[in-house]
Amino acid sequence: MLKWFSQSGRALVACAAVFVTWSAWAQPSGVRSAADHQRHNTVLQAAAAKGSVPVIVELVPQQQIGELGARAPQSQAVQLSELRAKQNRVLSRLVTARSNAGMRTPQAVARLKQFNYFPGIALRASAQDVQALLNDPEVLRVYEEVPRKPMLRSLTEASIGMVSGAFQGRTGAGQVVAVLDSGVDKTHPYLAGKVVAEACFSTTDTNFGSSTSLCPGGASSSTAVDSGAPCSPTVYGCDHGTMVAGVVAASAHPSFGSGVAPSAQLISVQIYSRFDDSSSCGAELPCTLAWPSDEILGLEHVYGLRSTYRIAAANLSLGGGQYSTNCEAEPENALEYAVISSLRAAGIATVASSGNEFLSSQLAAPACMSNVISVGSTTDADSVSGFSNSAGMLQLLAPGEDVTTTTVAGAYASPSGTSFSAPMVSGALAVLREQHPQASVDTLLGLLKNTGLSVVDSRNSLMKPRIRVDQAMSGLDSLTRVPNGKPLANESAAAGQFSYYTVVVPTGASNLSIRTLGGTGNPTMYVRRGSRPTVSTFDCSSSNAGTSETCTIPSPTAGTYHVMLSAAAAYSGVSVLADFDLSCASSNDVVLPTAISGSAEYTTCGTIASNASGTAVPTTGVLQLNAPGGIRLRTGFRVTSGARLWARLYPEMQ
Incomplete structure (x- = not known):
């Protein structure tokens, strides 16, 4: 049972469920252990x-x-x-x-x-x-x-990199987060217009704790208007979903700030049932609990909407059980694991709370599954919350104490719990997806891990990353490299947005030209070697009317050039192009080391080969081959999960 703690110190508890694909489920037919x-x-x-x-x-x-x-x-x-x-x-x-x-x-x-x-x-x-x-x-x-039962715990926006309600201009626009919970109050002034789809899956079963469906009319399921609305506030836990939704996407309040992705939209899936017996609810009567079968139906529903909306994440601020290792092998989690695998393959991350049972070596389900992004809670001072479950397989940390967020009837509350750490990550994924819509779940998780602030849990000495969304945004630059001589086409942005690219320039290059052309609108270009430019810090800028901008560097120093396009007015259909001349300065073969860092660049006119012991690429490595000699990757070469390897081929210059 996973507990969350409200401001008054009353214990609440949360439930979660998840779903998986048949392809991920490689169980031999009819075999039982x-x-x-x-x-x-x-x-x-x-x-x-x-x-x-x-x-x-x-x-x-x-x-x-x-x-x-x-x-x-x-x-x-x-x-x-x-x-x-x-x-x-x-x-x-x-x-x-x-x-x-x-x-x-x-x-x-x-x-x-x-x-x-x-x-x-x-x-x-x-x-x-x-x-x-x-x-x-x-x-x-x-x-x-x-x-299973529900999990709760001031939205510390600055600590995760938010400035003026945005992360380097990104706010989750065009992205959707599915909140599988107790319903969302879409009439709340700071959630108005955000719920784009609703559903309800709930159960009446008088043989078990007087379980009663909370769907409209007592039905077992519904996708009608208001089917994703919260249940009555007289039922304990019915405000939980609205609080979770506020952490994800609440619009900016003058006193309380905004959700992590204030421009994102929401899918509200109500998956709880009402219980009226003390054996299920304890002292909090009546209460809400979720049947795993309703959670599965809810996740299936989200999966079915994958082609209708750009869904960045499915948030499950709930959980049950105690697992010290990845738990997908447990039969009770098999279907959940399969659905989550299908969602992940479709580019939809499943984010779940680690649980609030003060455990230092166990997580709740579904957070314990290897294909789930599990999230624990930290304080504003960046220490792990005492109530937050932890274990070796925990993926991320996020603020989770006294989180100011929306609640039912247009109000605000400041609860605590891993229930609110998870939606911070769901909102972060929406922001990152706005910047790079095609990035995989593995890639985005890798960025959040690699750019997070390392926090040590004093209970078990485990070090885990607390998310820093602005740092992860910067890491996305490496995913939008502009190849020499080959434009990135059809780039677009809304007015006021920033878009980022990189151009890798090898030793011996000359006449570097970075340009935008075509399409409509008005981007402004800023270029800086070594790090991201800003509107006040850059090596070159171009602010012509229209879409044609150019920065020229006749004798560039080898390295990574960062490009920022600032949308002075909305633009679309714009191409970003980089050109430079390259002569062969060396014909020696390059043998790669056992590991390539994200900043490593290898350039030669000879052959690039991996060594016999194998080369690991944990993030992004760049191989630039200036001659037709080829790239030989010997036995043992491997690219780690979430990594990218760029191979660029240039004709030999005479």
Whole structure:
């Protein structure tokens, strides 16, 4: 159980769920481990003792199923049809087994949920039902579904690099963050107009803690208008989603500041159910909890919107369980892991709170999964919050104490918890994606890690990076290198925005010219060697009317030249071009060392080769070959996850 702490010190708790792709799920068909059999015995015993229990049924994956997002619409439709047919076959055999056991009921299967992309179903099952499911040839595992609870904890914008409500001019414009939580108050003055899509997945199950659906009309699901609205403030935890949303994207308040990505939009997915029993809620009655099956349906819904919106992240400020190592191997997390993998492959990061149980060697699920960006909490003084769960697999830290944010009924609050550290990272991803829309989740996570402030947790001596979004923005420059003689086309920006590029100039180059041309609008160019220029610090600038700007350096010093385009007026369809002459100053072969740093540049007229022990490229390495001799990469050469290797070929100059 993951606790969050409000300003009054009352303990709240949060739930989370996540989802995965079939392609990421390489489980052998029909194979069960000894641990599976032990878990199944536990489920059978629980069902026998209670009469019935809610379960999630993991089906045997279909053969040779590929990544859904990579398949044509017709192929996806066939795949979904096949999944529904498999689900229906399993349900039909279950009803037959019930009939044979004398268990006919007016409703053959209670509390049924059929997932839309991933091989599973959820339902309420008796011990006989569980046994029938385990005997089914198309069922891999059955495990009891246990509801999870919500996690909370002044938005310290300056500490993560925000200046005047922006990060180097970026505010998350054009990006969307999905908030899977207790709903978002879209009528809040500082969240108005931000919710672009809504959905609700919630459960009525009177056999378990008087669980009641919070969807409109008590339905089990809805995508109607207001389906993503918060539940009644009389229910404990119903304000949680609005607070999380405010950290992501609240507009600037004159006293409280803004969210991390104030221009981003939101998808509100309400995934909680109401509970009215003290065994589920403790002293806080009634309360909100989330069934994992509703979380899965919510994540599937986000996955289904991947082509409609530019979704940077799905935020899960919730969690459950305690895991000391990556937990995707645990059966209860299999479907979640698969959905998260699909989201990640589609460029959507899943960000989750580490949990608030004061643990120094364990994380909650889904934060414990290797494909999730897990986030712990720090104080304004950059120490790890005492309540924040930590472990070796924790990915990032972000401020999480006394975070001033929106709450229901147009108000503001200052809660604390890893619930608010996670949306800081979700907002940061939206900002970074605005700067570089094509960057992968791995790349953006790598930038946040590599540019973060190292903070040591005194409880376990683990050092983790606290995000610095401005520093990560600067790191994006290396992803927008302008090749010699080959323009980057169709660049655009809104008025007032800044865009950044780099040009790598080798030894012996001359007549460097950096230009913009074509399109419409009015960019202003600033160029500086070695670091980013500003409007007041630069080596060269050009501010002509229209889109044609030029900076010329006849005798450039070798190194990286940073280019900033400032949109004096909005521009679009503009090309950025760099040209320089290059003669071959050396014909010696270059043998790469065992590791290339992000700033390393290797230039030769001979051959570039990796050494026999292997060369690791942890960030971005640049190989510039000036002759047709080739690049030989020997056995052992490797590019680390999140890295980029640039190879530039130039004709030999006579």
